[in-house]
Amino acid sequence: MKVLQCQGKHYREVNAEVDNAWNAGEREIRLEGINGQRYIGRSLTGVGTIEISGIPGDDLGVFMDGATIFVRGNAQEGVGNTMNSGKIVVGGDIRDIAGYAMRGGKIWVRGSVGYRVGIHMKSYLSDYPVIIIGETSGDFLGEYMAGGLIIVLGLNLPAGVSPVGKFIASGMHGGKMFIRGSFSPEQAGPGIGIDRPSDDDYLEIISYLTEYATDLAMTLPPMKPDDFVKVYPTTTRPYGRVYAY
Amino acid sequence: MVKTKLAPQLEINLPIVFSAMSYGSISYNAFRSLVQAAQEVGTYCNSGEGGLHPDFYPWGKNIIVQVASGRFGVHPDYLRVASAVEIKIGQGAKPGIGGHLPGEKVSSDISRTRKIPEGSDAISPAPHHDIYSIEDLERLVFAIKEATGYEKPVSVKIAAVHNVAAIASGAIRAGADIVAIDGIRGGTGAAPQAIRDNVGIPIELALAQVDERLRQEGIRHRASVVIAGGIRSSTDVIKAIALGADAVYIGTAALVGLGCHLCQKCYTGKCNWGIATQDPYLTKRLNPNIGTRRLVNLLRAWGLEMKEMLGGMGVNSIQSLRGNKEHLRAVGLSREEMQILGVKLAGEGW
Structure with missing residues (x-):
């Protein structure tokens, strides 16, 4: 394990040091004293682990391709922005646009997320991005979603309070979303289907939740299929007739 | 202290670059013609926002890749292979x-390049939802610079609208090495007609305003200005450079060179000339090697005409013409238009 002291360093320096260690074949790196440095793990290609103590700045793991990042506390905006593959595990909360246009890989968040998380997510054959949010999400979750999976668990919420905001899945034309807890159709964008998860869906949920709970070393409360609402697109062409062609 | 460290630059043999037309909006053979011609002439071809088909990676030295709000096909290799990122x-x-690439045009190859399911719409909405300010734009510019080791110029392409000068200034302050300004009549057969014909402003007016504003603010040297939208001849290129552009993008003119008849039905995916279609029966009508030859002829002819015009002006290098409005004179323009363009009336002396 390589330990890099990052206190007071500019992101350019931190990222260059991570690159040097990574290119020298180091596959377990711990970053100490991170305080707002941006782009950590950016376009990192290959399998390996980066542990972060402190609060990483915007665009953590942007364009990342294969690595795993563990953050003990919170992270800022744009976690996993345009990520290709790999995994980001956050023990606290994150803010807006996490998982923007993710094409593969996983983002596990123990706490809550901000607005427009998982927008433009895509999937193609075995490339299948997954985001699991432990507590709550802001508005526009999964906007323009074209593939992949989002699960919101709504943990630690009083009964009857929805774990997600408004305009959920606006313009969604692929992928699916499972929300545990209260969710009313008015919270979804137009043209969105709402249902209970099928048996296969529930098996998929459970398999990802097992991995999530292991990575975050937490025990999930007992769950059953009826706790979840499935949100899915009813068309692959939501704007096909907008211009009357 | 003299700052001698230059930001990364692009070198071109001719101040004409092929504009962003994605593989998806145009066919494989059309895209191939463009990259081959760009390589032969020594200029660049912009990939558009639809990702880059693996077959075209060997031409990376002549390709500018694009990152748009849908982020189709954007991954580390895509950013690394190109010469610049827009x-x-x-x-x-x-x-x-x-x-908005209609589902009809998302064939299996397009779906592989863009990483979206076949037949599904490819939606790239106007806002980048991660960019709500110049500071947010700076974050994306530097994310790309970080991902490419600060070795490639980053371009920001904006539309020519009424406050374009302020927007261009903001883009440069956000770290852009190139600002690309796209004017009204940037050709497309895939935009609603009411928008296409009415919303943007003419590129000459926008360019003159941007150049003037950047000079006033003392930041004109920090970025190149590339303009697009309505460049239809070599004289248009000369005028654009004299008004302050470093280079121009051509899209429609190049497609006309490939055989486009401007029927403006690109959105149907039924292009008879094998250009704006993904139907294998139609795309094979365009031979990429003949297409390349036509494009090379077009650029070479424009280049020769431009040299003749420079000779006529007594200017021995294209750089000396940049922003040199004294070489321009207006005929039939109003006083206000001449004022915005910064050109004198024909007949007026120095």
Whole structure:
């Protein structure tokens, strides 16, 4: 394990040091004293682990391709922005646009997320991005979603309070979303289907939740299929007739 | 202290670059013609926002890749293989509309390049939802610079609208090495007609204003200005450079060279000339090697005409013409137009 002291360093320096260690074949790196440095793990290609103590700045793991990042506390905006593959595990909360246009890989968040998380997510054959949010999400979750999976668990919420905001899945034309807890159709964008998860869906949920709970070393409360609402697109062409062609 | 460290630059043999036309909006053979011609002439071809087909990676030295709001096909290799990366904020033909590749054109190859399911719409809305300010734009510019080791210029493409000068200034302050400005009549057959014909402003007016504003602010040297939208001849290129551009993008003119008849039905995916279609029966009508030859002829002819015009002006290098408005004179323009363009009336002396 390589330990890099990052206190007071500019992101350019931190990222260059991570690159040097990574290119020298180091596959377990711990970053100490991170305080707002941006782009950590950016376009990192290959399998390996980066542990972060402190609060990483915007665009953590942007364009990342294969690595795993563990953050003990919170992270800022744009976690996993345009990520290709790999995994980001956050023990606290994150803010807006996490998982923007993710094409593969996983983002596990123990706490809550901000607005427009998982927008433009895509999937193609075995490339299948997954985001699991432990507590709550802001508005526009999964906007323009074209593939992949989002699960919101709504943990630690009083009964009857929805774990997600408004305009959920606006313009969604692929992928699916499972929300545990209260969710009313008015919270979804137009043209969105709402249902209970099928048996296969529930098996998929459970398999990802097992991995999530292991990575975050937490025990999930007992769950059953009826706790979840499935949100899915009813068309692959939501704007096909907008211009009357 | 003299700052001698230059930002990364692109070198071109001719100040004409092929504009952003994605593989998806145009066919494989059309895209191949463009990259081959760009390589032969020593210029660049912009990939558009639809990702880059693996077959075209060997031409990376002559390709500018684009990152738009849908982020189709954007991954580390895509950014590394290109010579420059362009962030598309706006498009002259459809400011405020965004990109929308209809499901009919998302064939299996397109779906592989863009990483979306076959037959599904490819939606790239007007706003980048991670960019709500110049500071946010700076974050994306530097994310790309970080991902490419600060070795490639980052371009920001904006539409020519009424406050374009302030927007261009902001883009440069956000770290852009190139600002691309796209004017009204940037060709497309895939934008709503009411938007296409009415929303943008003419590129000459926008360019003159941007150049003037950047000079006043003392930041003109920090970025190149590339303009697009309505460049139809070599004289248009000369005028654009004299008004302050470093280079121009051509899209429609190049497609006309490939055989486009401007029927403006690109959105149907039924292009008879094998250009704006993914139907294998139609795309094979365009032979990429003949297409390359036509494009090379077009650029070479424009290049020769431009040299003749420079000779006529007594200017021995194209750089000396940049922003040199004294070489321009107006005929039939109003006083206000001449004022905005910064050119004198024909007949007026120095």
